[in-house]
Amino acid sequence: MTEEQDHGRRSVAQGSRIDPYIDRYAARAAGMVASEIRALFAVASRPEVVSLAGGMPYVTALPLDTVGELVADLVARRGTVALQYGSGQGDPHLREQICEVMRLEGIDAGPDDVVVTVGSQQALDLITRIFIDPGDVVLAEGPSYVGAIGTFAAYQASVVHVAMDAQGLVPEALDESIQALHRAGRRVKFLYTVPSFQNPAGVTLSAERRRRVMEICRRAGVLVVEDNPYGLLGFDGDPMRALRADDPDGVVYLGSFSKTLAPGFRVGWALAPHAIRDKLVLAMESAVLSHSSFSQLAVGQYLATQPWREQIKTFRELYRERRDALLGSLEALMPPGCTWTRPAGGFFVWLTLPEGLDSKALLPRAVAERVAFVPGTGFYADGSGAGNMRLSYCYPEPDRIREGVRRLAGVVQQELLLHDTFGTGAMRALGGVDTPGPDLA
Ligand code: PMP
Helix, strand or coil, X not given: CCHHHHHHHHHHHHHCCCCCCCCCCCHHHHHCCCCCCHHHHHHHCCCCCEECCCCCCCHHHCCHHHHHHHHHHHHHHHHHHHCCCCCCCCCHHHHXXXXXXXXXXXXXXXXXXXXXXXXXXXXXHHHHHHHCCCCCEEEEEECCCHHHHHHHHHCCCEEEEEEEECCEECHHHHHHHHHHHHHCCCXXXXXXXXXXXXXXXXXXXXXXXXXXXXXXXXXXXXEEEEECCCCCCECCCCCCCCHHHHCCCCEEEEEECCCCCCHHHCEEEXXXXXHHHHHHHHHHHHHHCCCCHHHHHHHHHHHHHCCHHHHHHHHHHHHHHHHHHHHHHHHHHCCCCCEEXXXXXXXXXXXXXXXXXXXXXXXXXXXXXXXXXXXXXXXXCCCCCCCEEEEECCCCCHHHHHHHHHHHHHHHHHHHHHHHHHCHHHHCCCCCCCCCCHHHC
16 A cells, blocks of 8 residues: 555545445445444443343343352363364264253254354354355345344345244245245245244244244245244243254254353354255354354353253243233333234344334434333344334343333323324434344344
């Protein structure tokens, strides 16, 4: 770089907020955009704000002293392994333990088919990396997990949303989408779905629909990516049978210890048919060589020595109480015209505002009233969702949840009055793409 060029670059960088490298990025970087609502969320993380926005597991409920001792013991006894590089596929013993966890959802698989990843987020990234060329179609529920939409955008996939209702993905809508895409000569690379306690909608695919969705995908030759981080966090009865349990060849299953143990270990996994498994291991090695041996062994040690099923029960009870606090206060306080889902597990409620109200326009006012949520637009690749918001109940204590809903109900009520007075135009103060940060995912 010449001196003038360097000077030019610096003055552009200093004189404005224009990115001086803008003409050098790869085309795929265009899909990586920060959210304009991020700044608001920085305010929302202040203690006086009740955040119904974040999807952070309540790790305070873990026996932290015990986990600390376990980690210290791991380094003292097996430090030379825990602090060394590991294999690209992941620790073999942990992969066996993962198979035991998956058995709770009816999956019969061997450790050879499992690849340990940096959270299930990395599994999503690797699957997208090995399947998607720019413009390829990914089918996904509408709304869908914001982190998946971000990954698909980074690989320039074309996301086509499929309708959902209280029973999850609508099979007829899926069938229609596949056929319409087929007629248009476009190949669907995979269906991305979160069948249990979906993020953000909180709904669960019924057993009957699970069969129909799999039948439709099998018939059309569409691979299914089943993302299931919340499957063991159901509030009633046994876990649902995973899609993968009945179709080992047609499904790539993604799992995670982020919600059943702690996200800080960043341990997730993919269970995939052999050929895909091979590609995933190669992609994993090119991305990070190997996952952290330390994290994997710590999780393995936790599973081997601690009552992990009991801990999951503790989490379930805690989240059930919070779900009840949220649903109860929505019922008591929200103005007429608002509707919402009733999750039977997981972390999230999806709220629909009365006609004409815009959740993104509402957010600054809500934050001023010390309550935060995530506007629905972040959960669609096509910018829809303005009439919706995601409310999470996983992190705040029940009393704080009730207080948060009281504040939110007041803001919605006010907004309704404004709307009745000035009409829809007044509500659309903000625009643009939403990609909230990881603590909101
Ligand atoms: N999938 C879904 C549906 C999620 O909600 C999340 C986290 N919020 C992830 C994947 C990623 O989780 P992790 O990488 O921590 O396993």
